[in-house]
Amino acid sequence: MESENVGLSVEDRLEIMELYARNTWALDVGDADRFIATFTPDATLQMKHRYVGHEGIRWFIELFLQQDFGFPRAQHLLSHLVIDDAGGGKGCRSRAYVTRVHRLPGQHRGNCQVIWTGYCVDTCVKREDRWLFQSRALHAWEGDVMAAINGADEMLRS
Amino acid sequence: MAVSGPLTVEDRLLIRELYARYVWAMDSGDLDAFVDCYAPGGRLDVGRAATTPEEIRNWLAEFLKDSAFPGSQHHYNQFVMDGNGSSCQVRAYWARLYRLPGTTSSQIIAQGYYTDTVVKIDGRWRFLVKRSHPAHELREQKFGQEPATSPPVGEDSLYDVGTPLF
Numbered sequence: 440m441e442s443e444n445v446g447l448s449v450e451d452r453l454e455i456m457e458l459y460a461r462n463t464w465a466l467d468v469g470d471a472d473r474f475i476a477t478f479t480p481d482a483t484l485q486m487k488h489r490y491v492g493h494e495g496i497r498w499f500i501e502l503f504l505q506q507d508f509g510f511p512r513a514q515h516l517l518s519h520l521v522i523d524d525a526g527g528g529k530g531c532r533s534r535a536y537v538t539r540v541h542r543l544p545g546q547h548r549g550n551c552q553v554i555w556t557g558y559c560v561d562t563c564v565k566r567e568d569r570w571l572f573q574s575r576a577l578h579a580w581e582g583d584v585m586a587a588i589n590g591a592d593e594m595l596r597s
Numbered sequence: 598m599a600v601s602g603p604l605t606v607e608d609r610l611l612i613r614e615l616y617a618r619y620v621w622a623m624d625s626g627d628l629d630a631f632v633d634c635y636a637p638g639g640r641l642d643v644g645r646a647a648t649t650p651e652e653i654r655n656w657l658a659e660f661l662k663d664s665a666f667p668g669s670q671h672h673y674n675q676f677v678m679d680g681n682g683s684s685c686q687v688r689a690y691w692a693r694l695y696r697l698p699g700t701t702s703s704q705i706i707a708q709g710y711y712t713d714t715v716v717k718i719d720g721r722w723r724f725l726v727k728r729s730h731p732a733h734e735l736r737e738q739k740f741g742q743e744p745a746t747s748p749p750v751g752e753d754s755l756y757d758v759g760t761p762l763f
Contacts, residue, residue, distance in 0.1 A: 449607050518672055519617035535617070536670060538694070538703075553703040556670050556694055558621075579701065580624070580670060587626035591667035 446524035447531060451570070455522055455531060455563055458570045463515040471500045478572045479564060485576035509554060512542040517559075530564045530573075537577060556580045602682040608722070609678055612685060612715055615722045620671045623657060631657045636716050636723040643729040665706060668696030673711070680715075684725075687713045691729070708732045 447455075458477060465474035475493050484490040490499040504510055520535040539555035561575045578584065585591040615634060622630035632650050641647040647656040663669075670693070677688040689711050694703040714726040 449605075449610065452607075452610055518674065519620055521614050521617045521621070534621075536620075536672070538670075538672075553694060553705075555701045556668070556696055556703050580668060580696065584625050585667045587628070588661055588667045 446526070446528040447522060448528065451528060451531075451565070452522055454570045455533065456520060458563060458572065459517050459520065459535065462572065462575075463517060466500070466503075467511075467514050469504045469511060471497060471504065474500050478575070479566060482572055483574045483576075484572075485574070509539065509541045512544065513554070514540050516540060525562070526564075528565070530562065532560075532562055534558060534560045536580075558584060601684070604678060604680050604682055604685055608682060608685070608717070609676075612678060612687060612722050613676060615715060615724070616673045616676075616689065619724070620673065623660070624670050626657070626661050626667075628654050628657055634724055635727075636718055636725050639724050640726050641724075642727065665693065665695045668698075668703075669706075670694045670696075670703070682717065684714065684716050685722075687711070687715055689713075 462474065462477040465471075465477065475496050478484065478493065478496055480493050482492065482496065484496050484499060486499065488499075490496050516538040518536045518538065520533060522531050522533045524530075525532045535558065537555075537557045537559050538553055539557075540551050541554040543550045543552065557577055557579045559575060559577045562573045563570050564573045565571075581591065618630065619634045621627070622634065632654050635641070635650070635653055639648075639653070641653050641656055643656075645656070647653045660666075672692045672694065673689045675690045679686045691709055691711055692705050693707040695706040696703045709729055709731045712728050712730065713724060715722050716725045717723075
């Protein structure tokens with residue numbers, strides 16, 4: 440059974456939802472500074488590799504913007520956000536589904552594909568009245584999250 | 598009997614979280630968490646009815662054998678809530694994504710809508726009734742209220758296909 444949300448106000452919860460919106464917007468438009476500004480200075484970002492602090496996160500996003508095949512035609516869609524209080528309204532654990540949609544080049548219609556489905560597991564903290572990510576981790580919808588489904592990984596790869 | 602207050606903004610947010618917890622439990626195969634989303638006496642009416650915790654557990658166990666698992670994710674959106682601080686009718690669209698084997702890409706393989714009843718017990722929202730409808734029922738009824746008018750003969754789409762945007 441999961442915990443209930445008792446310490447977070449409605450305003451906190453809406454601001455945390457906006458934090459996600461700002462983070463994904465900055466990523467999808469390629470705004471490295473605003474992307475980094477959604478993290479605390481000592482934050483960690485776990486993608487395929489782990490990046491630490493603003494310097495490490497800058498290293499990630501600059502490489503991502505240069506090399507990722509989906510950019511700049513992709514949008515990250517967040518849904519099913521669950522926010523659990525973890526510190527009397529000053530911190531939270533959160534998770535959500537993440538869907539990445541990519542617009543194919545050179546087509547006007549029928550041109551968008553879901554190229555990745557996954558989830559994020561994050562911690563957020565309130566610093567000087569602003570909610571920021573202290574840790575953020577994105578994982579594909581496979582592996583541990585589906586440990587309860589027999590043979591899941593083998594079926595995905597067959 | 599205690600008088601129920603109005604449906605607050607916090608209630609609405611927590612009801613959305615109930616759906617988030619529910620789809621996570623379903624898509625990850627967490628039987629305990631899935632059953633825990635239902636209130637005592639809760640009813641699941643999706644394909645076949647399940648009216649006890651054991652039947653609801655078995656429902657998911659069977660559903661996980663569906664060929665779209667594993668890798669399938671369900672998405673709910675466009676919530677409409679009508680109720681008070683203890684009971685609420687919820688309507689929402691749903692869509693199901695299927696991850697194509699051997700790739701990271703997914704397709705939408707099913708869509709429809711839910712008409713559910715959620716109740717708050719001991720401060721916690723849970724499902725009392727969960728009922729799924731396929732998308733084509735949108736054309737046959739207005740969410741169970743009254744029949745929709747038939748589309749004009751020969752008009753095969755009510756969707757505005759528009760003109761090219763670019």
